[in-house]
Amino acid sequence: MPRRHILRAQQFDMELLKTIFRRADQFAIWNEVPWMKETVRERCRGRVQVSLFYQPSTRTRISFGIAAHRLGIHVEPTENAREFSSAIKGESLEDTIRVLNAYEVDLIVLRHYEEGAAQRAAAVSSCPIINAGDGPGQHPTQALLDLYTIRQSHFEIDGITVVIGGDLTRGRTARSLAYLLSKYKDVRIIFVAPPELRMGSDVLDHLKEHGIAFAEHDVLEDVAPDADVVYWTRTQTEHPLDGIDDNALQARYCIDEHIIDIMKSDAIVMHPLPRNSEISTAIDGNLRAVYFRQAGNGVPVRMAAIEWTLGLL
Amino acid sequence: MPRRHILRAQQFDMELLKTIFRRADQFAIWNEVPWMKETVRERCRGRVQVSLFYQPSTRTRISFGIAAHRLGIHVEPTENAREFSSAIKGESLEDTIRVLNAYEVDLIVLRHYEEGAAQRAAAVSSCPIINAGDGPGQHPTQALLDLYTIRQSHFEIDGITVVIGGDLTRGRTARSLAYLLSKYKDVRIIFVAPPELRMGSDVLDHLKEHGIAFAEHDVLEDVAPDADVVYWTRTQTEHPLDGIDDNALQARYCIDEHIIDIMKSDAIVMHPLPRNSEISTAIDGNLRAVYFRQAGNGVPVRMAAIEWTLGLL
Amino acid sequence: MPRRHILRAQQFDMELLKTIFRRADQFAIWNEVPWMKETVRERCRGRVQVSLFYQPSTRTRISFGIAAHRLGIHVEPTENAREFSSAIKGESLEDTIRVLNAYEVDLIVLRHYEEGAAQRAAAVSSCPIINAGDGPGQHPTQALLDLYTIRQSHFEIDGITVVIGGDLTRGRTARSLAYLLSKYKDVRIIFVAPPELRMGSDVLDHLKEHGIAFAEHDVLEDVAPDADVVYWTRTQTEHPLDGIDDNALQARYCIDEHIIDIMKSDAIVMHPLPRNSEISTAIDGNLRAVYFRQAGNGVPVRMAAIEWTLGLL
Numbered sequence: 001m002p003r004r005h006i007l008r009a010q011q012f013d014m015e016l017l018k019t020i021f022r023r024a025d026q027f028a029i030w031n032e033v034p035w036m037k038e039t040v041r042e043r044c045r046g047r048v049q050v051s052l053f054y055q056p057s058t059r060t061r062i063s064f065g066i067a068a069h070r071l072g073i074h075v076e077p078t079e080n081a082r083e084f085s086s087a088i089k090g091e092s093l094e095d096t097i098r099v100l101n102a103y104e105v106d107l108i109v110l111r112h113y114e115e116g117a118a119q120r121a122a123a124v125s126s127c128p129i130i131n132a133g134d135g136p137g138q139h140p141t142q143a144l145l146d147l148y149t150i151r152q153s154h155f156e157i158d159g160i161t162v163v164i165g166g167d168l169t170r171g172r173t174a175r176s177l178a179y180l181l182s183k184y185k186d187v188r189i190i191f192v193a194p195p196e197l198r199m200g201s202d203v204l205d206h207l208k209e210h211g212i213a214f215a216e217h218d219v220l221e222d223v224a225p226d227a228d229v230v231y232w233t234r235t236q237t238e239h240p241l242d243g244i245d246d247n248a249l250q251a252r253y254c255i256d257e258h259i260i261d262i263m264k265s266d267a268i269v270m271h272p273l274p275r276n277s278e279i280s281t282a283i284d285g286n287l288r289a290v291y292f293r294q295a296g297n298g299v300p301v302r303m304a305a306i307e308w309t310l311g312l313l
Numbered sequence: 314m315p316r317r318h319i320l321r322a323q324q325f326d327m328e329l330l331k332t333i334f335r336r337a338d339q340f341a342i343w344n345e346v347p348w349m350k351e352t353v354r355e356r357c358r359g360r361v362q363v364s365l366f367y368q369p370s371t372r373t374r375i376s377f378g379i380a381a382h383r384l385g386i387h388v389e390p391t392e393n394a395r396e397f398s399s400a401i402k403g404e405s406l407e408d409t410i411r412v413l414n415a416y417e418v419d420l421i422v423l424r425h426y427e428e429g430a431a432q433r434a435a436a437v438s439s440c441p442i443i444n445a446g447d448g449p450g451q452h453p454t455q456a457l458l459d460l461y462t463i464r465q466s467h468f469e470i471d472g473i474t475v476v477i478g479g480d481l482t483r484g485r486t487a488r489s490l491a492y493l494l495s496k497y498k499d500v501r502i503i504f505v506a507p508p509e510l511r512m513g514s515d516v517l518d519h520l521k522e523h524g525i526a527f528a529e530h531d532v533l534e535d536v537a538p539d540a541d542v543v544y545w546t547r548t549q550t551e552h553p554l555d556g557i558d559d560n561a562l563q564a565r566y567c568i569d570e571h572i573i574d575i576m577k578s579d580a581i582v583m584h585p586l587p588r589n590s591e592i593s594t595a596i597d598g599n600l601r602a603v604y605f606r607q608a609g610n611g612v613p614v615r616m617a618a619i620e621w622t623l624g625l626l
Numbered sequence: 627m628p629r630r631h632i633l634r635a636q637q638f639d640m641e642l643l644k645t646i647f648r649r650a651d652q653f654a655i656w657n658e659v660p661w662m663k664e665t666v667r668e669r670c671r672g673r674v675q676v677s678l679f680y681q682p683s684t685r686t687r688i689s690f691g692i693a694a695h696r697l698g699i700h701v702e703p704t705e706n707a708r709e710f711s712s713a714i715k716g717e718s719l720e721d722t723i724r725v726l727n728a729y730e731v732d733l734i735v736l737r738h739y740e741e742g743a744a745q746r747a748a749a750v751s752s753c754p755i756i757n758a759g760d761g762p763g764q765h766p767t768q769a770l771l772d773l774y775t776i777r778q779s780h781f782e783i784d785g786i787t788v789v790i791g792g793d794l795t796r797g798r799t800a801r802s803l804a805y806l807l808s809k810y811k812d813v814r815i816i817f818v819a820p821p822e823l824r825m826g827s828d829v830l831d832h833l834k835e836h837g838i839a840f841a842e843h844d845v846l847e848d849v850a851p852d853a854d855v856v857y858w859t860r861t862q863t864e865h866p867l868d869g870i871d872d873n874a875l876q877a878r879y880c881i882d883e884h885i886i887d888i889m890k891s892d893a894i895v896m897h898p899l900p901r902n903s904e905i906s907t908a909i910d911g912n913l914r915a916v917y918f919r920q921a922g923n924g925v926p927v928r929m930a931a932i933e934w935t936l937g938l939l
Contacts, residue, residue: 091900102922274404296415587717609728
């Protein structure tokens with residue numbers, strides 16, 4: 001069997017997506033199916049996962065940690081490898097991976113601040129690498145759980161209309177989701193962003209190539225009533241861009257009670273979290289607001305993803 | 314069953330204190346009772362505790378970690394959530410709690426730098442919250458283990474005389490202990506502190522209301538012979554107060570061989586640790602110096618407290 | 627049984643080295659011997675190891691973590707105790723050890739920035755201490771795995787010629803290895819270092835005392851053909867020395883294809899890692915380059931070392 005890394009959202013074909021999502025369906029009812037637990041764990045017993053985080057991400061680390069624990073995998077954590085590890089003594093990422101390989105670990109979950117880091121790690125690793133975010137690059141398991149959440153609400157992804165909005169220049173989750181949606185039939189994407197924060201042309205070109213209908217728009221209010229899914233993202237104020245007043249943007253691009261009221265009754269509002277003011281807490285109780293369920297889906301989806309990398313799926 | 318949070322020392326009634334302390338008595342002899350281990354663990358198997366520490370506290374984190382491990386609970390640790398988590402991206406504490414709820418964790422042990430944080434977390438959480446210290450506010454499991462340590466030495470808490478001294482303005486453990494002692498009969502409290510670091514009037518008012526006899530004093534030497542318990546605290550030099558020379562205070566308020574010699578033969582010296590020079594290492598070997606045993610009691614008491622939050626006690 | 631600490635490389639006699647290495651041989655084939663796993667774990671079940679790291683070292687912490695996990699020992703980690711723990715409130719190392727003792731932990735793996743810290747910890751601890759590096763002092767399990775790696779390739783250590791080179795002034799691994807080699811018969815050591823970074827006179831005096839033949843040399847090329855082992859170390863640029871241009875040194879003292887080509891066919895190149903440019907990545911594929919296998923040996927050797935401290939070996 002060739003090594004099974006998870007590096008980019010685009011690597012998954014429809015067949016594999018289905019397999020992972022069906023397995024995630026089983027894991028999603030984990031607490032209701034006690035008899036499943038021992039069987040699942042038995043297959044992973046004794047395996048070791050290293051969570052190698054060169055960039056902090058408590059949320060991602062904890063959801064991978066819980067996923068591994070439920071599977072019976074032991075996790076060696078590293079909360080801030082950039083600052084703490086031998087990286088400060090000049091060790092290359094490749095050497096760190098080679099040393100972990102020498103420890104015979106079974107899986108490396110890597111978060112890094114540089115685009116392409118996961119690809120570089122995979123090129124030398126003798127065990128699977130899961131890319132848990134590489135700088136402005138990809139975060140494929142986030143894309144998987146986003147798609148899984150859409151499927152949970154709409155059952156079929158073919159034919160839906162998805163509004164993707166917010167900070168489309170700096171947000172990698174929006175980019176990855178657009179790539180994944182391009183695999184489905186008759187999907188329509190409407191990008192909503194201020195002119196300064198539009199979706200990159202590489203993604204738009206990819207959609208054109210795959211014959212995906214898309215449009216770009218400035219004002220959410222105009223397109224919200226058409227959406228089956230509104231996927232909203234945070235203005236990444238921690239990566240400032242020249243000439244952009246992030247606070248003003250956040251105020252203009254906010255999902256509040258008015259927006260959710262004009263949406264279809266079965267539409268959903270998603271967000272990769274953390275959110276700032278771009279989603280009003282006033283809508284948290286609305287059934288269409290699924291962003292916390294979406295975050296929760298990270299655990300079953302990552303359980304299935306880990307099983308796949310280990311050749312168990 | 315209503316959600317069982319542990320937020321404030323005052324929330325425990327006498328009945329519950331007795332229940333927790335009796336259970337802690339069993340856990341205190343953990344290594345001597347091998348047959349108990351599997352029974353205890355079986356009930357918690359598969360449960361997940363998140364130690365969400367926005368403020369570092371190695372000691373508290375490790376004792377909660379060992380307590381959870383002995384109970385068979387898996388811990389997802391976060392050593393410095395304030396710096397590392399999505400908090401730096403502006404996520405509210407409430408949202409972080411909601412995400413952990415979505416991961417279906419069973420328990421959140423929260424340490425935070427702001428007073429009232431645990432209360433805010435509990436207001437939105439669907440799983441129990443244990444307050445492991447909220448800034449200048451409360452640290453209720455520390456108060457429990459303090460009381461447990463007194464009970465270990467004196468059997469009955471009713472009727473004892475407790476000297477509480479040191480930095481009573483900035484020390485939350487001293488405050489919590491005073492609150493808890495007010496539940497017992499005929500307890501006498503003598504506060505010993507320099508005028509600048511006296512116990513807050515809220516605590517004194519509470520004692521008056523509950524008819525607890527108390528006095529305030531400047532000099533430990535004068536009152537040490539009366540004490541059944543001397544509970545001493547550290548000058549919190551990391552939170553400087555205007556016009557106070559902490560080094561001078563520490564030198565004046567020191568428990569040394571002279572002080573311990575004038576204490577009753579069955580009296581005990583307690584300290585929440587860490588200590589600086591306010592307790593001389595020269596008395597460490599004295600049988601009346603119980604502060605390390607007190608720290609060790611953190612494990613069995615927290616085991617019992619965790620069991621209670623999970624509805625197992 | 628007296629407490630079994632691991633504090634200095636010199637503490638091991640030949641008999642004990644043999645015992646540890648034979649046990650490591652069993653652990654080195656861990657994944658091939660499934661039936662061994664349960665037996666090994668049964669003996670350690672319920673034990674707790676605290677990894678108390680006052681200085682970051684991801685590699686060492688993870689290899690001790692994996693070693694403990696395989697033995698069935700639970701680990702409470704502390705990635706940066708210096709910054710995070712009550713050390714910043716002025717707690718002494720001795721008090722921290724006493725508190726961990728009160729928690730009834732079974733083993734403390736200590737990394738500290740001050741020479742002699744492990745010795746100080748051991749002086750007060752009621753459980754075993756393993757020194758995982760104390761500043762410029764010792765790192766005895768690294769020395770064990772270095773020796774184990776030599777034994778793996780040459781079977782007998784008696785009679786071999788070892789070139790130890792690089793930064794011999796600031797590198798503690800080179801020092802510890804020299805001490806350990808002095809226990810074997812007819813070993814010849816050639817130190818290769820620029821005049822500014824020579825091996826300390828304390829080590830040279832020790833070798834003279836024990837009748838070990840040694841020489842000092844400036845140029846690796848001249849002595850590489852004689853070596854059975856070339857043990858190379860990194861220029862510790864993070865601890866700058868007056869008047870030394872580390873970059874220039876690193877360029878002059880580099881093991882590349884030319885050097886490895888003039889070595890004996892069964893000679894090996896070792897390095898404690900992390901490396902910078904002093905070992906060319908071009909030789910990574912060469913069978914004589916064993917530094918990643920050497921790192922990997924950290925797990926089985928530390929498993930055996932831990933078992934010994936617990937009285938199980």
